[in-house]
Amino acid sequence: MSPRNHRRPRAFSPLREHLRDTFWFAPTVTLLLVCVVWGAADTLDRALLEALQEDGDDEAVRTLASWAEDAKTIVTTISSAMMTFIGVVFSISLVAVQMAAGNFSPRIVRIFIRSRISKLTFSVFLGTFLLSLLVLTSYDSEPDPRKVASVPLVQSALTLLAVGLSLLLFIAYVTQTLQLMKVGPVVERVTRESFAVLDKMPVQGADAAPLPTEEARVGHQGRAGILRDVHVARLVRAARRKGVVLRLIPRIGDFVVPGTPVLAVHGGRGSLPSRRILRSAVSVGVERTFHQDLGFGLRQLSDIALRALSSSVNDPTTAVQCVDRIVQFLAALAHRPLGAVHHRDRAGVVRLVQDVPEWADFVDLGLTEIRASAVGAPQVSRRLMAGLEDLLLLVPEARRRPLERHRALLMLAVRAALPEAAERAFALEPDRQGIG
Structure with a gap:
């Protein structure tokens, strides 16, 4: 008998397929992962600042503080614009899905639901928004001019990387959505x-x-x-x-x-x-x-x-x-x-x-x-x-x-x-x- 006839069923294959038919699982896991990554980045920022202060490298501390303040402006802009961007993009996408379902078949909607690019894009967008909010909480609301209390430099860098990834995924998402509006694909x-x-x-x-x-x-x-x-x-x-x-x-x-x-x-x-x-x-x-x-x-x-x-x-x-x-x-x-x-x-x-x-x-x-x-x-x-x-x-x-x-x-x-x-x-x- 061929090996294919002896293929043993995977124990978790039904669960995997059922989760693929949902749209909530990937964003939820991403939000939890963002919280973990932010906690690790916050710990790393504190350790980096303490190490520089113990070494007495005040110039390096002031340089990091200056970079962090510049990054704060960018992070604030990201947090205010990301949710609006998410709403506009996915509102247009829902209209596109509705048009495809009307032209082809209502059962075609499941293609969009199971799309890995759609889930990944939505997850990264939401993760970037949550990360920007968490990073803003790391900045001191009333900084002490005599010392540098918080320099979330690693967190700010992660936020900028998340924004870059969001832009790349947005291009891939739009490309796939346009493809799935055509009958051939x-x-x-x-x-x-x-x-x-x-x-x-x-x-x-x-x-x-x-x-x-x-x-x-x-x-x-x-x-x-x-x-x-x-x-x-x-x-x-x-x-x-x-x-x-x-x-x-x-x-x-x-x-x-x-x-x-x-x-x-x-x-x-x-x-x-x-x-x-x-x-x-x-x-x-x-x-x-x-x-x-x-x-x-x-x-x-x-x-x-x-x-x-x-x-x-x-x-x-x-x-x-x-x-x-x-x-x-x-x-x-x-x-x-x-x-x-x-x-x-x-x-x-x-x-x-x-x-x-x-x-x-x-x-x-x-x-x-x-x-x-x-x-x-x-x-x-x-x-x-x-x-x-x-x-x-x-x-x-x-x-x-x-x-x-x-x-x-x-x-x-x-x-x-x-x-x-x-x-x-x-x-x-x-x-x-x-x-x-």
């Missing part, structure tokens, strides 16, 4: 995340032994919602301790309500894992995520294409770009074993079985709705025909039937909608550019 980003899920997914296959007899089922408790992911490592450990095999009943992305069976326990002869542990390993949310959902990328690409083909938008070129990526993803699945995913323990024993859509499910998800909306858009119908022809050349014989069915349905729909033979022939001619 958005579609490419969705495709890249889809392939990332595919690369992390253990290889499916029918080589595993049949499951033992089902002994019990565990129902969902808590709020209703979409099954986002499961804590694979926790379930594998629980199954290994009891010598059982767990089977995830719903698919990732299914909507579950309280009482819905989510896990089946096979084998064990009555020795079942703790139901509390099993329930805690199932994560339910308000929307789907990319973490373990192999079909979510196709869902987003299809949504973008449908929005582009609507009468209010009427942008078939965007739909063609989505079809390009759908064909790319289906081509990657062409020879990949599909079906149940078998998660194994350290010894290579199957402990968790997770159902994943079959080949026909992926084809239907990626093509059905676009095909139905492409009848009046010859650019899209021609691209669909070319994509189906390409996939029919790539897939094995056993997987040709869903593609042939979609090709036949597309031809029937176009022939019914276009009375002229010349128009029908033009709309059904395969063209990888749509109309190229």
Whole structure:
């Protein structure tokens, strides 16, 4: 068995993905880190001043005091302007996100939320503002002219460095935001995340032994919602301790309500894992995520294409770009074993079985709705025909039937909608550019 089949699930992978879907975590950690850095810099400033005073180097002390006073003016300006700058920049960004969600799909907003540059920029901006406030508290409000009581030189230098970093990140942030307002980078980003899920997914296959007899089922408790992911490592450990095999009943992305069976326990002869542990390993949310959902990328690409083909938008070129990526993803699945995913323990024993859509499910998800909306858009119908022809050349014989069915349905729909033979022939001619 290949090493990829033996890939052990990471224990904290669900937590990492859930934090990536939040926008508060990175700024909060940054603010706490700024407080720690400021405390260390304040201690260093005090130690530096005491060392110079003990050495009797009054000239150096006065020079440091002069630099610190100049830096105070800059820090004061930074603290008063940074929050205004943050408000203006991110207000404009929210408008840009709203426009992108309206033009593409509401699910595109998650790209902005998960963007590392967006989180890093916002965190550094807030950290710079907090640092400037903390540095100002280090200056004496009523300095004693006979001595130098406070010279926060290191703190002021850190603030200036933070401002420089903020400016660089602002350039990167604006560049990325402008890119994500264009359909090409958005579609490419969705495709890249889809392939990332595919690369992390253990290889499916029918080589595993049949499951033992089902002994019990565990129902969902808590709020209703979409099954986002499961804590694979926790379930594998629980199954290994009891010598059982767990089977995830719903698919990732299914909507579950309280009482819905989510896990089946096979084998064990009555020795079942703790139901509390099993329930805690199932994560339910308000929307789907990319973490373990192999079909979510196709869902987003299809949504973008449908929005582009609507009468209010009427942008078939965007739909063609989505079809390009759908064909790319289906081509990657062409020879990949599909079906149940078998998660194994350290010894290579199957402990968790997770159902994943079959080949026909992926084809239907990626093509059905676009095909139905492409009848009046010859650019899209021609691209669909070319994509189906390409996939029919790539897939094995056993997987040709869903593609042939979609090709036949597309031809029937176009022939019914276009009375002229010349128009029908033009709309059904395969063209990888749509109309190229």
